[in-house]
Amino acid sequence: DAMVIQNPRYQVTQFGKPVTLSCSQTLNHNVMYWYQQKSSQAPKLLFHYYDKDFNNEADTPDNFQSRRPNTSFCFLDIRSPGLGDAAMYLCATSRAGGGAYSETQYFGPGTRLLVL
Amino acid sequence: ILNVEQSPQSLHVQEGDSTNFTCSFPSSNFYALHWYRWETAKSPEALFVMTLNGDEKKKGRISATLNTKEGYSYLYIKGSQPEDSATYLCAFAGSQGNLIFGKGTKLSVKP
Numbered sequence: 336d337a338m339v340i341q342n343p344r345y346q347v348t349q350f351g352k353p354v355t356l357s358c359s360q361t362l363n364h365n366v367m368y369w370y371q372q373k374s375s376q377a378p379k380l381l382f383h384y385y386d387k388d389f390n391n392e393a394d395t396p397d398n399f400q401s402r403r404p405n406t407s408f409c410f411l412d413i414r415s416p417g418l419g420d421a422a423m424y425l426c427a428t429s430r431a432g433g434g435a436y437s438e439t440q441y442f443g444p445g446t447r448l449l450v451l
Numbered sequence: 452i453l454n455v456e457q458s459p460q461s462l463h464v465q466e467g468d469s470t471n472f473t474c475s476f477p478s479s480n481f482y483a484l485h486w487y488r489w490e491t492a493k494s495p496e497a498l499f500v501m502t503l504n505g506d507e508k509k510k511g512r513i514s515a516t517l518n519t520k521e522g523y524s525y526l527y528i529k530g531s532q533p534e535d536s537a538t539y540l541c542a543f544a545g546s547q548g549n550l551i552f553g554k555g556t557k558l559s560v561k562p
């Protein structure tokens with residue numbers, strides 16, 4: 336089945352130690368998104384790629400970076416994780432349809448990050 | 452600041468009960484309203500994408516309505532089943548160019 340895969344499902348890292356979360360998709364979608372969801376909060380968009388074009392949200396901290404080496408894979412790099420970065424990180428994909436953000440987004444199961 | 456509100460925050464119903472919850476969003480610069488269902492330990496799953504005022508969509512026992520002029524959408528579940536237990540998220544797409552999610556309504560259906 337076509338899907339969005341996130342690895343690992345759980346990640347424990349130490350304060351200040353760089354960590355990378357990965358996402359892959361078999362849907363061949365142009366657009367890939369990274370969301371952060373902190374406890375009891377709404378998912379919040381960090382950035383997205385439209386093909387190779389990177390789009391950063393204005394309030395995404397510089398500590399968060401992303402790479403998309405090809406259509407299928409996208410990575411979220413947290414350069415120096417702080418305790419406040421503990422959250423669920425969701426990856427999603429969508430087609431590039433004509434209507435902005437009216438295309439269905441397909442989500443992975445998320446990676447829960449714990450910072451010690 | 453754009454805000455999407457969902458109510459109630461959580462809901463406990465008995466199997467067989469029908470239920471509904473609300474998503475409130477900005478009534479200006481509207482593009483689309485998304486509903487997702489997120490079961491524990493699974494991926495959020497798209498239910499509906501609604502774009503037109505007055506839209507009504509249905510998927511099995513779940514349906515949704517949209518009022519863009521007053522900025523709300525209702526999600527209805529008829530005859531709730533334990534497998535309907537999940538968090539239901541709505542997300543507003545406007546001219547800001549991204550999806551603004553609500554915090555979700557957590558539904559628990561007791562057998």
